[in-house]
Amino acid sequence: MPHIEAKRLKVLAIASPSRHPKLPQVQTFSESVPGIVASAWYGVLAPAKTPPDVLQQLGAAFAKSVELPDVKAKLAAAFIDPMQIGPQAFSKFLGEEIARWQAVARQTGITANS
DSSP states (O other): OHHHHTTSSOOOOBOSSSOOTTOTTSOBHHHHSTTOOOOOOOOOOOOTTOOHHHHHHHHHHHHHHHTSHHHHHHHHHTTOOOOOOHHHHHHHHHHHHHHHHHHHHHHHTOOTTO
16 A cells, blocks of 8 residues: 555556545446456465354454554554354355365466366
């Protein structure tokens, strides 16, 4: 963002599904070419057999930490928008992401050794 604000970098488009509130004048790729959407995301994972009560505690601690003012400010400065979606919704999201990028790899012929 500092490079954009200093006019050393010009943003042509963003790959998110919608325009970003901090850059409302910048169009998305999908506004020009429908279907192009990509994003970076971060998630907190635990081993598969982690007890539900431990997952609940971890989720609550993580949710609390991203609400701290200094953490919120640093995330916002890095264009990171926390989404507290819970373990079931995140698991569904992961499955969808894996399927989407596997399809891209198949269609383009990309392999782990490419």
